[in-house]
Structure formats: structure tokens, C-alpha cells
Amino acid sequence: MKLMIVIVQEQDFENLARLLIRNRIRATKFRTEGLYSNKTNITLLICVEAEREEEILDYIRQSCTEREEECKVWEYNGNVMIETERTLKIGGATIFISDVDKSLKF
Numbered sequence: 467m468k469l470m471i472v473i474v475q476e477q478d479f480e481n482l483a484r485l486l487i488r489n490r491i492r493a494t495k496f497r498t499e500g501l502y503s504n505k506t507n508i509t510l511l512i513c514v515e516a517e518r519e520e521e522i523l524d525y526i527r528q529s530c531t532e533r534e535e536e537c538k539v540w541e542y543n544g545n546v547m548i549e550t551e552r553t554l555k556i557g558g559a560t561i562f563i564s565d566v567d568k569s570l571k572f
Contacts, residue, residue: 535554
């Protein structure tokens with residue numbers, strides 16, 4: 467078994483969720499927020515058989531695209547923190563994958 471922790475932009479989540487549900491992949495969803503860009507993310511915990519890992523990665527590739535966007539961010543200017551606008555690459559997905567020794571469901 468594999469545990470996949472998948473972090474995607476909120477605006478990419480709907481397409482990914484549709485693919486996961488259609489293909490009977492269960493996940494737990496958390497609403498999270500990045501520290502730097504303050505954009506809302508969705509973090510998914512997906513526990514699947516190792517054979518399905520590549521299938522899920524394909525769904526993520528199809529649904530989550532990287533793009534550039536103007537964002538207000540906080541930066542240190544040498545003296546104080548100031549709010550400034552920056553062009554940031556957002557979207558895509560951040561994925562962590564680890565082995566699961568045991569999975570229990572009561």
C-alpha cells in the first residue's frame with residue numbers, strides 16, 4: 467500500500483475530484499493554505515494499492531496545471547515585513563508518497 471499526500475490548488479481540485487470519484491479512488495480532503503502566497507489549497511490523503519500509484523499520478527497530471535498569477539505576498543525588506551505584489555508560479559501539484567505497513571478501518 468502507498469500513502470499519497472497530494473496538495474493542489476483549490477481551482478484545480480474539482481477536475482481531479484471528478485476523476486478520482488469516477489475511478490473509485492477514495493480520499494480524505496483538507497482545506498489548507500500556503501504560507502507565502504496565501505492561496506487556498508486542497509490537501510488529499512489517498513491510501514491505495516501500489517499498482518494504482520501511476521494511475522493516480524496520471525489523473526493529477528491531467529487535472530493540475532501550473533500557471534503564473536499576480537499575488538500579494540509578505541516579504542522582509544531588510545528592516546520590516548512589507549506587503550508586495552509578485553508574479554508567482556502557482557498550480558500544479560505537490561505530492562508526497564510513502565509506504566504503508568498497515569492500514570486499519572473500523
